[in-house]
Amino acid sequence: MSDELYACVCAAEFPAQALLRLRTELQSEPVAALEGRAPLETVCSLNRAAHLKGAVLGMTRLEAEGLAGVRLLARSVEVEAAARAVLLECVSQFSPRIEEVCMATTSAFVLDISGTGLLFGPPETLAQRLRAALTTAGFRASIAVSANFHVARLKAATSRAVTVIPEGQETTALAKLTLAALNLEENYAETFAIWGIRTLGELAALPEVDLIARLGQQARLWRDLARGVATHTFQPIEAEFTLKEFFDFETPVEEMDSLLFIGARMIDCLVTRASARALSLASLTVEMRLAGGRQHKRVIRPALPSVDRKFLLKLLQLEIAAHPPQAAVLSFTLTAEAGQSSKVQLGLFAPQTPEPSRLDVTIARLKAIAGEDRVGSPVLEDTHRSGSFRMESFSVSGVTAGSKASGPRMALRRMRPPVPVRVQLHTTTPAAFRDAEGNHEITAAYGPWRSASCWWSFVGWDEEEWDVLAQAGNGTTVALLLVQDRSKNEWRLEAYYD
Amino acid sequence: MPSAAALRIEIERALDRRFPAALTPVPRTIRETATTGVPEVDALLDGGLPVGAISEVTGPQSSGRTGLALSFLAQQTQDERVCAWVDAGDAFDPESAAASGVILRQLLWVRCQSPGGLAKGKPWTRLDQALRAIDLLLQAGGFAAIVLDLGDMAPDHGCQIPLATWFRFRQAADRTRCCLVVLGQAAYAQSSAAVVLECAPCKPHTAGGTVLNGFSFEVRRGRQRFTPAMQGTRKPPASTWSATSAWEAEERA
Structure with missing residues (x-):
């Protein structure tokens, strides 16, 4: 008894299936895929409903449009490539050894399933589970299981259901298949037609020596294929895992x-x-x-x-x-x-933090409200320039405790953008300033704090900062930060203390 | 003649179906508090700002509202908590926050702006953004403290916030155990606020007459809903506290 066991998955009319995979609402409707340049497109693939409506392969667009109810879609190589990857991904769940045997508009894979009995049960069970997985992924495929590679391939290509061929019955299983299953060249097909040989069973019954004498050594392979005894060296492909x-x-x-x-x-x-x-x-x-x-x-x-x-x-x-x-x-x-897969270890005594996935949605919503670059965590720039920071995306990963603060600090509230003001000086000290609201007397001025750098570049600055106390409109005292841009000799109100 | 206690029991029993324990005082819930980092203010509030409630810090410019809020956030972030600052006026200064001890990585800053991109556009648009942001953050949960900064917003605009909005915020803050701190020139949340602190500028501290190295602020407790039953003398409702400049603190260290 052979240890080999193969399962062939054959998705016929693959261009049409690939187009319908993500269009679930069209899967029960007649659909035909067209290829070629407009207006000379022809039908290259169609589903069963379209076939029942009278559509056939090779039909022109004009003829196909004449069929009532048949939906025509353009064939897409990219869609087929994505669908093929999904199909391959699906079948690779059942065996790591897979060989691709695509033919024309059929996408087919042969799986080496020998030794999978403990995992998936007998071949019938495996075939049913495989078919169910394919249906879930959006494919209609025929499946044939046999101990012979070619028998599984030929049977799957010509049937529509799940077929399990017991060992020793390969010849019988293939006997009724037509010679078209072997894809013979036209002259050989004609020869067999003249001889009256139409099925693989009839081909298998021919004497080997006489057949080779008339048609050459290739006839041996055809006869072996028809008898279900042809050998094959399995060439597994490396299924690349891409989520696309x-x-x-x-x-x-x-x-x-x-x-x-x-x-x-x-x-x-x-x-x-x-x-x-x-x-x-x-x-x-x-x-x-x-x-x-x-x-x-x-x-x-x-x-x-x-x-x-x-x-x-x-x-x-x-x-x-x-x-x-x-x-x-x-x-x-x-x-x-x-x-x-994400795993978050929570602590019984750790402080509560936002749930990461929920926070993502919240931040995306906040960005939609306030703006893309206006939501996040501030990060101070490595510069002496006052008020320099950049925004970074906020995340709760790596939340750590810090050293204890030593007490409250004077806090600034920034004017964005800074308010240009006109300043009256008493000798070198600001004595009053005027903004859009009017004149403000400065009761005390502390400074200046001078900073300058990057004079060699466009972002250079040369500024003097003054902390001033001024009278607000309601009579209260306000502590302000006035900045003089020495390069332009301009004053501006940058912030106030709060 | 029956004693007062027996009489009370008798009345309560008679009214039990309609008013359970009609004459027995309702036990007061002592709220969990979070320290502000300013001992004077903590003493005024019996421990700090209430957790899961709205606290309002009001006052004019230069009255110490922002410094107090940053000090509170510093305490929260240093305890591995995550906080948010919803900035209706785009006035937040990250340098001041870092100097106060806030761990910026654990602070989500939402900078509201007008649709045109100018931060000082129509106030109601920015206020609307801020309120929507607070709604989202409270619903998301997990934030220990959220500051709604309406410090530069005119009281006329702040008063237009519907009471229903504040009520919703109060419920959400209670559910998510979040301290919602509202900075403003006046108190807006009214009955939804658990605590209202009224701040006022006091006097600047100077060194040598040329350097401003700190401020004193006055703070008064305007409202406090969850005060535990007090026995004996009441604490004074006002206090003063000081904030020093960042460089002054570094020098001391």
């Missing part, structure tokens, strides 16, 4: 709802694929091809990797709302970076 989804819109899309509708399905698919490997999504990259040939790219990085679909969709929505594309969208690509 692509969608080509039929017409340019301007509404955000339409983008999110597709985005939600893409996120669903990406989360399912990442979860299958016990991973989470650490970042999402949105790329949109816009009308006019421009690209629009945004990157979303949650504080912690997540597989929460609603949370990721909310982040996507807020990101697109904050940075909407400047033209209609032609295609939408969502690429995810996988990360380890």
Whole structure:
């Protein structure tokens, strides 16, 4: 008894299936995929409903448009590449050894499933589970299981259901298949037709020596294939794990709802694929091809990797709302970076901090209200220039305790932008100043504090600061920070003490 | 003749169905407080600002409101807590905050602005942004303290905030155990505020007549809802406290 066992997964009419994978609302409707240059496009792939409506391969667009109810979509190589990656990802859950055997518009993979009985049960169970996984991923595929590589491949390509061929019954299982399954060259196919040989069973019954004498050594391979005894050296492919989804819109899309509708399905698919490997999504990259040939790219990085679909969709929505594309969208690509599933160790006595994923959404909403660069944590710049800081994104990771403050300090409240004022000097000390509200007498002035640097560059400064006490309009005393720009000889009110 | 206690029990029993424990004083809840970092103010407030409630710090310019709020945030951030500063007037000074001891990495700063990008645009637009930001932060939870800075907002605008908004903030702050500190020129939250502190400038401290190295401020307790039952003499409702300049503190250290 052979130790070998193969399962072939065959997704026929793959261009049409790839187009319909993310368009679930069209999956029950007749759909045909067109390829070629307009107006000479022809049908290259179609689903069963379209076939029942009378559509056939090679039909021109004009003929296909004449069929009532048949939806015509343009074939997309990128969509197919994304769908192939998903299909491969799906089948790789059942075996690490996979060989690709694609033919024309069929995407097929043969899995070496020998030794998987303890994991998935008998071959029938494995085949059913495999089919269920493919259906969940949005594919309709036929599956054949056999101890012979070619038998599994040929049977899967010609059937629509799950077939498990017991060992020793390969010839019988293939007997009714037509010779077209072997993809013979036209002259050989004609020869067999003249001989009256139409099925693999009839080919298998021919005497080997006489067949080779008439058609050459290649006839031995055909006969072995027909008998189900042809050998094959398995050439496994290395399945690259990329989380990428692509969608080509039929017409340019301007509404955000339409983008999110597709985005939600893409996120669903990406989360399912990442979860299958016990991973989470650490970042999402949105790329949109816009009308006019421009690209629009945004990157979303949650504080912690997540597989929460609603949370990721909310982040996507807020990101697109904050940075909407400047033209209609032609295609939408969502690429995810996988990360380890987030684990936050909470302490019984640790102070409460915001939940990272919820905080992400809150910050995105705050940015939508106040502005992109106006929400975050301030970081002081390494300079002596007064009031220099930059904003950085806020996160709760790495919250640490600091040294105890020694007491309250004088605090400034900045005027942004500073208010230009005219200052009256008494000798060298400010005595009064005038702003838009009127004249203000200065009762005391302390200073100056002089600072200057970067004279060699455009950002250089040469300033004098004065702490002054002035009378406010309501009679109270206000402590102000007046700054004189010595290079321009201008005064401005920078801040007040509070 | 029945004693007063027996009479009270009898009345309470009679009214029990409609008013449970009608004549028994309701036990007062002693609120958790968080220190402000200013001992004088903590003494005035019996421990500090109440946790899970709205506290208002009011006063004119240069009355020490910001210094007091920064001192409070410094205490919070140094205890590994996360805080937020919602800045309706875009007046927050990170240098002053760092000098006060605030760990800036643990501070979320929301700088409101007018739609045109100019920070000093229509006040109501910025106020609206600030209120929406407070709503979001309170709903998110996990912030130990949130400062709503309306310090430069004219009282006319601040008074337009509906009482329902303050009531909602009070409920949310209570639910998330967050100290919501409102800085303003006047008290706006009215009955929703647990504490109102009225600040006033007192006098500057100078060194040698040429250097301003600190301020004294006067602070008065305008309102306090959750005061525990006091026995004996009441504490004075006002106090003074001082803030020094950052360089002065460094020199002392």
